[in-house]
Amino acid sequence: MMSKIVKTITAIALPLILIYGLYVIAHGHLTPGGGFQGGAIVASGLAMIVVAFGSVWTMKKVKEKQLSILESLGALGFISLAFLGLLFSANVFFDNFLIGQNSLPIFNEIGQGLSNINTAGVIPFMNFAVGLKVIAGLFAIVLVMAYATTKLEGIEE
């Protein structure tokens, strides 16, 4: 638990970091970045909460069981998108089944340079799944290790 200055600066800077990380995840198929990188940015912003407000306070708000559920949901989404490729296309695992079909006309557009966010078929959804997984996973690791260290050293917050 840090001073009031650190808490205030964290509260100001945190929304900007989260928005930037979510932007990197959402535009993973257009600009440099992707699910892993944006998830790491968001998780570092959430780790700033642990540093500024203390792990005990954070553990009261977020349990690591919820983070574990979120991470498993991300992994399930990712691998179920892969199996959907196996189901809807010519039996290819990890197939981009939204490109080259006409039943869902929103997501089958092909990017041309500076293009819209609804291009690239199934890749944005995979980015979101991996981003959710990385956010929850890294934040769970940081939170659990900080909490255990606090408890081991007997630091009262």
Place this chain on the structure above:
Amino acid sequence: MAMSYRNIFAIIFFTIVAMFLIFGALLTHPFGEPEEPIMDEYIIENTQEETGADNGVTAVVFDYRGFDTLGEATVLFTAVAGVIILFRRLKK
């Protein structure tokens, strides 16, 4: 004072490693000119038509090499599971 066996061994080992590094750096082909450019050119030319993505790296990671990303996700999942299992007993 004579050099100890440990120092002599360190000098020989350092020389061998330095020779490996120098010859490796000298034998590298020039930057930006791969020896086998077939796969690179295929991906650069056909990424937009086949996957619809502008970012070629994301197209490779999530479409062409999806299994690799699945392996990375598995590594992260295993790390998180291991950390949570390891520190669960300290919560009480």
